Amino acid sequence: xKHYRLENHILYIRRWLRFRxxxxxxxxxxxxxxxxxxxxxxxxxxxxxxxxxxxxxxPEINSYILKLKREFDFFVLVTNQTYFSRKAQHDRNEIExxxxxxxxxxxxxxxxxxxxxxxxPDAQNNALRKNCDxxxxxxxxxxxxIKLLNLDQDTCxxxxxxxxxxxxxAEAKINNNFLLVNPKAFQLNISKPTxxxxxxxxxxxxxxxxVIYMLGRQ
Amino acid sequence: MFDTLILSAxxxxxxxxxxxxxxxxxxxxxESQTILxxxxxxxxxxxxxxxxxxxxxxxxxxxxxxxxxxxCIRFIYEKERLGSHNTLKLVSGFSPRSLLVVHGDxxxxxxxxxxxxxxxxxxxxxxxxxxxxxxxxxxxxIVSLDSEGTIVNFREVEVSSHLSEPCYSNSGIYYFxxxxxxxxxxxxxxxxGMDLSAYVIxxxxxxxxxxxxxxxxxxxxxxxxxxxDRASRMLIDGCFK
Numbered sequence: 001x002k003h004y005r006l007e008n009h010i011l012y013i014r015r016w017l018r019f020r021x022x023x024x025x026x027x028x029x030x031x032x033x034x035x036x037x038x039x040x041x042x043x044x045x046x047x048x049x050x051x052x053x054x055x056x057x058x059p060e061i062n063s064y065i066l067k068l069k070r071e072f073d074f075f076v077l078v079t080n081q082t083y084f085s086r087k088a089q090h091d092r093n094e095i096e097x098x099x100x101x102x103x104x105x106x107x108x109x110x111x112x113x114x115x116x117x118x119x120x121p122d123a124q125n126n127a128l129r130k131n132c133d134x135x136x137x138x139x140x141x142x143x144x145x146i147k148l149l150n151l152d153q154d155t156c157x158x159x160x161x162x163x164x165x166x167x168x169x170a171e172a173k174i175n176n177n178f179l180l181v182n183p184k185a186f187q188l189n190i191s192k193p194t195x196x197x198x199x200x201x202x203x204x205x206x207x208x209x210x211v212i213y214m215l216g217r218q
Numbered sequence: 219m220f221d222t223l224i225l226s227a228x229x230x231x232x233x234x235x236x237x238x239x240x241x242x243x244x245x246x247x248x249e250s251q252t253i254l255x256x257x258x259x260x261x262x263x264x265x266x267x268x269x270x271x272x273x274x275x276x277x278x279x280x281x282x283x284x285x286x287x288x289x290c291i292r293f294i295y296e297k298e299r300l301g302s303h304n305t306l307k308l309v310s311g312f313s314p315r316s317l318l319v320v321h322g323d324x325x326x327x328x329x330x331x332x333x334x335x336x337x338x339x340x341x342x343x344x345x346x347x348x349x350x351x352x353x354x355x356x357x358x359x360i361v362s363l364d365s366e367g368t369i370v371n372f373r374e375v376e377v378s379s380h381l382s383e384p385c386y387s388n389s390g391i392y393y394f395x396x397x398x399x400x401x402x403x404x405x406x407x408x409x410x411g412m413d414l415s416a417y418v419i420x421x422x423x424x425x426x427x428x429x430x431x432x433x434x435x436x437x438x439x440x441x442x443x444x445x446x447d448r449a450s451r452m453l454i455d456g457c458f459k
Contacts, residue, residue: 163276163295175312179280179293186277186295198406199271199296199308203289204280214289 004099009134011102012114030152031073038079040161049083054101064208077114078141085123115141137164142172170200177202221266221313226322227273241275243322244284252284260331273299301411307404321390325449327435327458345398348391350433357387369428
């Protein structure tokens with residue numbers, strides 16, 4: 001039986017990226033990547049646990065994602081997942097389902113890397129109570145992907161539905177950011193003060209379709 | 219080509235209680251137009267980007283029916299209100315072009331805005347401040363020009379009811395060429411909240427680099443409920459063409 005480590009930030013990585021010799025191939029040339037948030041971006045935000053409950057991406061969103069990711073070398077999902085930090089104890093079956101669903105989602109969408117942060121500074125669960133650098137608005141997930149895949153920040157694009165997504169990517173020096181319209185977009189849930197002292201740049205879009213249009217017009 | 223920065227992060231305290239739930243630039247001046255959407259439509263014909271800094275009630279700016287969802291619009295979310303000096307520093311570091319800075323509470327004549335854009339295109343390396351004529355008794359700032367239209371002095375004043383001489387006043391629109399912005403080597407100033415006139419304008423004036431552009435048409439700065447009413451009425455009456 002597989003042993004899943006909840007504290008691991010890599011939920012999924014494409015098989016051929018798992019080998020060091022393959023990763024070294026990217027060292028010669030900087031690459032581009034599309035970063036998408038999960039909840040509120042590829043499916044509606046209905047609170048914690050979307051990956052455990054196994055939500056399905058709607059066909060039209062799926063087709064937008066397929067069109068979008070064609071323009072990039074890599075496609076990465078970055079998400080805060082606090083479902084387990086809200087529980088005092090882990091349920092082994094739920095953890096297994098969580099990893100399984102993440103893999104299925106990645107395979108269906110053609111994702112190269114899924115990064116998630118299960119930590120929360122006020123977690124009920126001791127193991128997950130942490131001010132983690134991977135938790136957005138901290139830039140850890142973006143910096144990790146940039147280093148792993150040797151990405152050029154100028155050619156990367158981030159789409160999220162919260163200002164915390166934008167702050168995290170801006171702190172990782174990605175400035176091509178899109179904020180999806182969402183009534184909770186500016187509800188800041190900052191676990192620790194970020195280094196962004198001044199301001200972050202972004203464009204507002206109503207849907208992923210708008211992102212395709214805007215990138216086409218650039 | 220130049221980019222436009224519309225200053226929209228203010229608290230709008232002079233328009234309370236209207237601005238308790240709506241930022242001033244998003245107040246409606248007609249059924250279909252907000253102050254901001256009108257400014258965007260006026261300056262979007264220039265092909266550069268439009269930057270809008272936001273802070274107070276930032277969520278409201280996501281309403282694309284009040285702002286517009288054009289490709290050229292880029293928002294800057296300020297975690298704390300920076301003041302126009304620091305916002306200019308931030309945007310000039312991001313944008314590779316010269317910058318037209320417009321206060322987000324202005325209702326302007328369309329033709330005069332087009333004239334301004336043409337004037338900038340003719341002379342893109344010359345920074346300028348837009349001025350308009352008014353009585354000293356109504357002016358909050360007084361701008362002195364030399365015979366060639368270069369600004370030689372700028373001072374903010376208390377409104378004084380007894381001075382009835384005409385003067386030039388700051389219209390809240392500035393154009394900064396990329397060369398001048400680079401030569402100023404702007405730095406972030408703390409405490410935050412410093413406005414453009416405190417350093418940028420004074421520096422350019424001291425170097426005799428700031429030309430004036432005279433605004434010869436209707437323009438209302440929405441600094442009171444009365445001004446908002448007046449702008450709405452003038453719009454219905456067909457002013458601001």
